[in-house]
Amino acid sequence: MDRRIQKTRHSIMNTFIDLLAEKGFEKITINDIAERANINRGTVYLHYVDKFDLLDKCIETYVELLLHHCANSADTILSVSAFQSVFEYLEKNFTIYKLLLSYEGVGFFRNRLYAIIAQTVTEVVGIKSGNSALSNDVTTHFLTSGFIGVLEWWIHNSMPCSVQEAVEQLLYVLEPYTKHLVSHQS
Known part of the structure; x- marks a missing residue:
């Protein structure tokens, strides 16, 4: 271009x-x-085309920037480096992401981010989960909703804890699930 x-x-x-x-x-x-x-x-x-098109392109751009940054610095979606990368990137770009997550009319940003994270989690859960008692859909949406919820809470409350604390707490909550996935890798 x-x-x-x-x-x-x-x-x-x-x-x-x-x-x-x-x-x-x-x-x-x-x-x-x-x-x-x-x-x-x-x-x-x-x-x-109009300001709505500009909003859509803006959302796409910032979702892609976040995902691109995280993809380049993390080995898998359920790793310490992946979570740390997301929080560090949001911390560095706090103002824009707070705006996109806070503004009432920008639910599109959250929805787009949710869809992409859910797709990635679905792939990880589908590949690594050997337990047929777990519903991949329920697991995917539970993990995605929880992760997005923590991100929103952290941004809306102006980063009330450090990146390290947020990542540690998130990993602690996810530990039983991540152990299950790790034990079924092969």
Whole structure:
């Protein structure tokens, strides 16, 4: 992709995020974005259909950044390094993720993150669980909901404990399950 296009999209998205924090989604207009980014209104429409499309692309971008970072620094989804990587990345990028998780109209972000984590957990549970008494669907949604819930709690409460404490507590809660998965690897 042309660097100018990347730079313009980056500018539009950053401007949109700033305005989202200041005004809220409902009050943002394409004119606001164009003026703040110092570009023509038509340029915004060249890259995005409307502000809803921009919101969708913003959500996709930040979910992908989080997942890409975690995929590069963790060996498996149910490992210390995976959990630590997620919390460290969120800590470094606290402001944007708090905005995306807090804003009422951005349930799309949570839903997208949930879907991706659930898909990954489903793959791990399906491969590693040898216990037919466990329902893969129930297990997947239990683990995904719990993990997302802890992330939301941690972000909404402005990181009330350290990354290390959050990871240790999460692993302690998941220990019986992770031991079960490890014992069925072969």
